[in-house]
Amino acid sequence: MTENTSASSSSSLNSSFRSTDDDRIIASILTEEETSNFDRKLGRRLSHLDSIPHTPRVINEIPDVNEATMDHRHLSERLFSYDLEELQMEGDGNCQFRALADQLFHNPEYHKAVRKKVVKQLKHHRNLYEGYVPIKYKSYIKKMKRSGEWGDHVTLQAAADHFGAKICLVTSFRENGYIEIIPNGCSATRELWLSFWSEVHYNSLYERGDVPARKPRKKHWVLF
Structure with a gap:
């Protein structure tokens, strides 16, 4: 004993x-x-895009396989047209935090630390986020503490607020192809570029040809 x-x-x-x-x-x-000065190279390149206002929200419904397949194809075409390329994140439920860690620290393996910071932001600034969460807020916090729990648009806003970052999402949505998440109450000191596919998966974005030579250790979300 x-x-x-x-x-x-x-x-x-x-x-x-x-x-x-x-x-x-x-x-x-x-x-x-x-x-x-933080790197605005991607921001300059895509400055012609119109972003939509961001409203934090939780994930309510996952698309079926056929819809997800079409969305993935649509996202791939959009990224190609913008000359962007994804660094694939593992599909273990931590992909949002992995993608944020890659953009912030050039290492997806810091995803646990990023999740910890985001949860701390959610706990200490409840008044900023509670109105967007349709379940008991304490239950939501408890859920988000768990490794493997999918991040949502509320955690993205909390990440933007905590790290003072503008988070730029290139999405698979047909109507809302580009979303900017602006930190509350401060000016952004960095830009983080993520792709967002069909409420399913996040990857880290780079200019084509600049993707780091890293490979995920586990299976990631890819449709062939």
Whole structure:
């Protein structure tokens, strides 16, 4: 019994150290980026696009396979026309946070730290987000703490607010192909570019030819 307790305590302590290390690395990266102008190259390239007002919302309905397939094709054509390319994120339920981590820190594996920051934002600024959540807010927070829980447009707004970032979504929606999520109460210090496919999946966006040479370890959402 003592050995099991000791092992459990050691595992918890190691996890705590890893979390602290992640926080330090992230803080260092953010400090470095805040001292320089953030890259607006994609923003300049797509400045002709009209964005729609963003309304935070939760995911209500997942499209069927046929609709999702058509949406994926539509998104691929749109990205090609804008000369953009996706870095594929793992389809493990953390794709939104992985894509944000890739854009913020050039490493999708920091998704747990990003989720932690977003949940903290949601908890500490309840008045900004509660009105968009159709279930009990505490239940929503509890759900979003879990790794593998899909992010939604409320968590995107919270991420924009916490990191002081303008989040630019190129979507598969036929009517709303481009959405900008602006941080509340402050000017954006960086731009994050994501693709959003059919309420199903997020990827990280780059100019064609600039996608980092990284491969996800697990199966990601791709339709052939």
